[in-house]
Amino acid sequence: MGDSKQEVISVIGAGYVGLTTAAIFANCRYKVYLIDINKDRINKIKTGKSWFFEPGIDQLVEAAIDQKNLIPTTSYDTAIPDSDFIFSCVSTPENPDGSPNLSYAVNSFESCLPLLKEKAVFIQKSTVPVGTGAQLEALAAKRRLPVTYVSSPEFLREGSAITDTLWFDRIVCGSDNTEAAEAVIGLYRQLEQCRGHIATLAELKPKQSNGGNYIITTRNSAELIKVTSNAFLALKISFANNIAKLADATGADINEVMDAVGADHRIGRAFLSAGRGYGGGCFPKDVSGLIASAAEYDVDMPILAAATDINESMPGYIANKAQERLGTLTGKNVAVLGLSFKAGTSDARQSPGVKLANILARSGAAVSVYDPHANGEAKAELRNDISISHSAMEAIAGTDAIFIATNWQDFLELDITQTRRAMSGTLFVDCMNAFDISDVERCGLQYIGVGRNGVVA
Ligand code: NAD
Ligand code: UGA
Numbered sequence: 001m002g003d004s005k006q007e008v009i010s011v012i013g014a015g016y017v018g019l020t021t022a023a024i025f026a027n028c029r030y031k032v033y034l035i036d037i038n039k040d041r042i043n044k045i046k047t048g049k050s051w052f053f054e055p056g057i058d059q060l061v062e063a064a065i066d067q068k069n070l071i072p073t074t075s076y077d078t079a080i081p082d083s084d085f086i087f088s089c090v091s092t093p094e095n096p097d098g099s100p101n102l103s104y105a106v107n108s109f110e111s112c113l114p115l116l117k118e119k120a121v122f123i124q125k126s127t128v129p130v131g132t133g134a135q136l137e138a139l140a141a142k143r144r145l146p147v148t149y150v151s152s153p154e155f156l157r158e159g160s161a162i163t164d165t166l167w168f169d170r171i172v173c174g175s176d177n178t179e180a181a182e183a184v185i186g187l188y189r190q191l192e193q194c195r196g197h198i199a200t201l202a203e204l205k206p207k208q209s210n211g212g213n214y215i216i217t218t219r220n221s222a223e224l225i226k227v228t229s230n231a232f233l234a235l236k237i238s239f240a241n242n243i244a245k246l247a248d249a250t251g252a253d254i255n256e257v258m259d260a261v262g263a264d265h266r267i268g269r270a271f272l273s274a275g276r277g278y279g280g281g282c283f284p285k286d287v288s289g290l291i292a293s294a295a296e297y298d299v300d301m302p303i304l305a306a307a308t309d310i311n312e313s314m315p316g317y318i319a320n321k322a323q324e325r326l327g328t329l330t331g332k333n334v335a336v337l338g339l340s341f342k343a344g345t346s347d348a349r350q351s352p353g354v355k356l357a358n359i360l361a362r363s364g365a366a367v368s369v370y371d372p373h374a375n376g377e378a379k380a381e382l383r384n385d386i387s388i389s390h391s392a393m394e395a396i397a398g399t400d401a402i403f404i405a406t407n408w409q410d411f412l413e414l415d416i417t418q419t420r421r422a423m424s425g426t427l428f429v430d431c432m433n434a435f436d437i438s439d440v441e442r443c444g445l446q447y448i449g450v451g452r453n454g455v456v457a
Contacts, residue, residue: 026064033079053346056202060365080115098288129293155227159344174222238307244274244451254451273429277314279341330364337380338406353405390420
């Protein structure tokens with residue numbers, strides 16, 4: 001696998017994972033080809049810019065393009081024969097029945113097969129159901145096109161993608177070929193050497209960390225580790241939301257409950273924040289994908305079906321609470337602030353804020369929406385009768401109720417007195433439980449959270 005300084009990497013899929021991976025390795029002195037079938041995305045990246053918002057990504061893309069270490073292309077023929085390592089980071093969306101759609105992953109694999117140089121390592125970073133690597137290896141064997149395959153799933157979060165990649169908790173490598181798994185780990189050891197420099201380049205704060213774990217395992221375990229991690233995090237959120245409904249019914253405060261529950265180190269506070277539920281391009285489809293792939297082995301996952309049901313109920317639950325307070329939603333002017341699925345990204349896939357806005361509009365409210373980065377991406381998912389504003393204050397003006405659906409810093413720092421003055425009514429719905437109730441009420445607004453201000457039964 002050669003001298004590490006001369007090694008060449010191809011990254012397939014210029015999305016959130018692929019572009020982040022490519023931009024980071026290209027600033028770690030590797031030569032990196034970035035392949036995508038989407039010409040618009042490749043052309044945008046060639047100009048030194050990312051097609052999505054992610055803190056630090058533009059700085060890394062620009063630096064790597066300037067130094068000619070990042071080569072965006074739509075051509076497998078140019079990139080793959082020259083590459084020692086190939087990371088496949090293509091989309092694995094859900095089919096209409098919730099099962100994983102592996103067609104993009106299979107296509108990218110098949111496109112590489114005849115072009116791989118001897119000893120090249122194909123690394124699967126896309127999230128795939130357990131058993132996928134075995135199927136792909138069997139496909140290669142049938143065609144008599146040998147491949148060295150390592151399953152190394154990705155764990156980054158959008159909004160902190162670069163820091164998560166540089167200061168990873170763990171790198172998991174699943175393979176029958178230990179030498180290949182070690183070679184992949186070698187790339188990350190090299191990254192550990194460069195990470196301070198890359199963080200500075202990205203204008204991000206270096207993270208204090210003792211260094212992540214390297215885990216070598218089997219292909220099947222690696223694949224199952226990834227989907228299990230996401231499913232467990234989703235489960236924690238739905239558990240918190242389920243308890244939040246009981247807190248609402250009993251007058252308990254879910255934030256206080258989860259702070260105390262999470263103080264038990266066996267449980268931990270992370271991912272127990274109740275609110276409008278989880279969204280994004282991963283949790284919803286990875287949970288439904290795990291249910292579907294388990295069913296293929298006759299294993300039921302009722303716990304995950306329940307997590308999905310609770311999650312899907314949350315935007316409607318919040319809309320109902322507002323409706324009860326307002327009497328009716330018909331004819332009310334309301335604003336939804338926050339259309340990305342979480343703060344720190346322009347990604348509006350499966351966005352709870354978008355779902356909430358659509359429910360409110362369907363219930364007869366006149367809805368205005370605003371997001372600092374996701375107005376464009378959310379547009380296609382929003383009902384036509386919803387108006388998109390250019391600022392929070394424009395969205396808020398003249399409304400009976402406002403809903404904070406994503407905790408962007410801009411929203412957390414809203415001047416509540418000014419907000420109250422701009423509104424016609426007084427309802428403030430904190431869908432993320434991020435505000436201090438007394439701060440809101442002191443300004444003359446009525447506060448609704450999720451499991452925070454219920455009436456004692
Ligand atoms: P994305 O949709 O943002 O990007 C995927 C890219 O792959 C697209 O640009 C698409 O055009 C391209 N593509 C599809 N088929 C291709 C092919 N045959 N050849 C070349 N390019 C092709 O997806 P993403 O969010 O980056 O996720 C990629 C994978 O990583 C998914 O499996 C996802 O579950 C997983 N993942 C995502 C995240 C995340 O935070 N987004 C984190 C961990 C894991
Ligand atoms: C998630 C995982 O955290 C990553 O480790 C994983 O790599 C990634 O999915 C993936 O496989 O794609 P991401 O979707 O970027 O990352 O975002 P998270 O920070 O996990 O948030 C997911 C959703 O849960 C958001 O809508 C967020 O608002 C919501 N959430 C999160 C809650 O409602 N409550 C919480 O306590 C935490």
